[in-house]
Amino acid sequence: MAENGHIPRSFQEIILRLQAYWAEQGCAMLQPYDMEVGAGTFHPATTLRSLGTNPWTAAYVQPSRRPTDGRYGDSPNRWQHYYQYQVIIKPSPPDLQALYLGSLSAIGIDMDLHDIRFVEDDWESPTLGAWGLGWEVWCDGMEVSQFTYFQQVGGHDCHPVSGELTYGLERLAMYVLGFDDGNEMPFNAPDAPIPLTYGDVFREAEAQYARWNFDVADTDMLLQHFLDAEAECARILDAPEIDPKTGRRIVMALPAYDQCIKASHVFNLLDARGVISVTERQAYIGRVRALAKKCADAFVQTPAGGWAA
């Protein structure tokens, strides 16, 4: 067990304990997806793997970007780049709540002193065409995780159902470590030879990205990127299933989904630049959702998605 009997001392220790805990529960410990995403759910290990009938279990940290949340590194609890910890298990095990509570103990939350509550919060991602039922988990009135049973992804009913846990790592760590300003919390051990705070690592980056996100990013170029990603996604999925070179059946759901992720992030950037009106907003979200849906349709045509020849 990762539980060390003491409260973690750094941001990374919380991540390490979560990793150790979920590894012990048998999850495949994946690494972050190598693209810009808005949330851990976008990782194909969650979105796509929740489709089809194959069992699946994975846990990973996912750096996530929400350009509109940028505060130039000045906010104690908001960053345009932040971390989510994501756990996905399909089919959802009957003791998922207990497993989840075990993970809180593992990062030093004493169940005898704190008030843990499961408060209704149904999850919906309009861009992914996905929804599920579950809760936000409160610890002493603070939301520390999102707990969801996926019902639909990319317009497909989930069967079996995946259980998804998402921890907002900064907020959780601030609470566990006892810091009001996230930038001041230790990133590595405070007594390490070179101790670093979260702010040491990210504050300057936040300022740079905030400036670029809000004022400098070339909107014409981004609009073109959106169109390119949209077109490429469609082109990939329109390709014949049989690869003429190898003669094998290769449905390219994953490369197509990369384009969907790209389009989604470009949309977020355009949104932060303030060039998308409220009316257009819905239309853009609808276009990304259409891509996600097509990718989901393709994924269930692949072996990982449960397709059998």
Next chain:
Amino acid sequence: MPDLLIELFSEEIPARMQSRAADDLRTRVTDGLVEAGLTYAGAAAFSTPRRLTLTVQGLLAASPTTTEERKGPRTDAPEKAIEGFLRGAGVSRDALEVRDEKKGQVYFAKITKQGRPADVIVAEVLEGVIRNFPWPKSMRWGSGSLRWVRPLHSILCILTDDAGEASIVEMDVDGIKAGNSTEGHRFMAPGAFTISSFDQYQSTLKARHVILDAAERAEAIWQDATNQAFAAGLEVVEDRGLLAEVAGLVEWPVVLMGEIGAEYLDLPPEVLQTSMREHQKFFSVKNPKTGRIERFITVANRETADHGATILAGNQKVLSARLADAKFFWENDLRVAETGGQKWLDALGDVTFHNKLGSQAERINRIAALAREVAPAVGVDPDLAEQAARWAKADLSSEMVYEFPELQGLMGRYYAKRAGMPAEVAAAAEEHYSPLGPSDDVPTAPVSVAVALADKLDLLTGFWAIDEKPTGSKDPFALRRAALGVIRLVVENGVPIPLSEAGRTVLMVWLDWTPSYPNNLLNSEINQLQNKLKETDAQEALFKDRLSFFHDRLKVYLKDQGIRHDVIDACVAMPGNDDLALLVKRAQALSDFLKTEDGENLLQGFKRANNILTQAEEKDGVEYSYGADIKFAEMDEERALFAALDAQGPIITEALASEDFAAAMSAMAALRAPIDAFFEAVQVNTDNSVVRRNRLNLLSRIRKTCLDAADLARIEG
């Protein structure tokens, strides 16, 4: 007679669904039991975040065996008919009985339904209820196909006999076998325990830190909260909705009171309250002397060794972060307000109101134009009305309203004050949304009334123009509510504006609008709508249709005030029916009048006169409308009626002209006796054609006098 206990134990049920679910469990199970022949003495249902519980006392141990006699075909009926009867009755031919009837020998079957033991029926009913439970939203989990609000973990289902012996009702729903055990509080008393009766269930749960009854939890929370506040010289701001919700979030409520950081105490109380309630589900605690909100109350789900110190500190920290956000929004907004708020007004140009009606800024232009126009009727300066209209939606661009949409209007008021605007403008920002329903307060401040009317008339005219009217149960833009709002504003403030064309200005401004969307298809669609409405006929049709919508809503409104629909019809049929204030005055007076004996009799007199006249007019092919002359009167009663009409006629006319309907009705009441006497003594259709014509023309005076007041022909009875 046994008692039945059912508990459906699941992961956390959303608070807002619990009480309804407990009711549904009770009615569906008991209905099912009764239908299967199991009657019972009493039943009660309970809910906690993790369980729905039903107890049924005094259940029959088995459904009674019943026999039913069924009459069949005659013995000489075709074989097919007899076979059909046997199939339907489920008996064999030798079990049939033959009896002599009038028409010959007839078969009779005796059908016996064996009674069944309670456990079999309970299992059947409960499984059906679980599988078809009416959750507002349900889900699947794992690999199963059962749907429940959240994963269902166990079913407790036992029958306890008179000796106190409990037996498990055998059943299995998607692999979940019913048993006789449950669990207590998730954290304070983990682990399963067995149950043998409802009393033992409820008391053991309490020992294991679960209060089964939501009402008891709510009561405990409220008691403890008010006590703690009282001890500090403060009081809890009552919030029943929140209390019910919080009672649904805990099995073992522990009330904790905490401080709000001094730096946040100067935020508007509504902001504090909204932020605490919406985000944290905290109660607000105010100082009764100053009205200021100074503390909060949170309800935890457990006791701890440190008496909640850690929990309270955590909650306080979260609240500080939330309020820091609110303060940040408030201060940013005040800076914008201090510069006059132009930034917000500009931003409204980018906010689409409805794609065919343009942006919020375009809507404001329409409202402002209309507010100017309405201003004289409510007695305000058009410039002030326009200023208020232009400010009314400014706060929609503010950060606070973006975060808390329910604070719209209220923030507009605060920010208007900060911007140094007149108090009337600030009040209108908040009040122009009202009334929001039949029981909401109606604004009375003239500027607020002007903007509120303009706001709603813009909605009604605009959506009529683009043909998005309510149909059936669909009213996505709440136009019925808007129409009721107009009605209440006009009627309750006595605003003399005719509604037939009120809002024409809105239409004109909209017709002048040139949409410039990137989507050309949309532009041309709007242009087409506009071109159509440039025709006078189309405009007339629009306003006529909208007026009848107002009249329909008015009927609903007046019906709620006890005025009959035919009374309203009688008044709607009168000229000037687009002046609702006038219409309602007339309807009120008529309704009151018809409730009096004079009114009821005058109505009968009118009807009699009208019938005789109508028949004579049809028969003779002429209209009797003029020329009754007293010199042709033969009888005293006839002459008395002439005199009464001569005396009351001018009084009625004058009263109607000055819109004093009550006076008109009381003058009409004076006609009742002469009319009654006239019909008593006088025969209208006499052989003397001159006298007959004169009498018919006299009846016509009655008709005309009555119809000037209201179309009494439409009154039923």
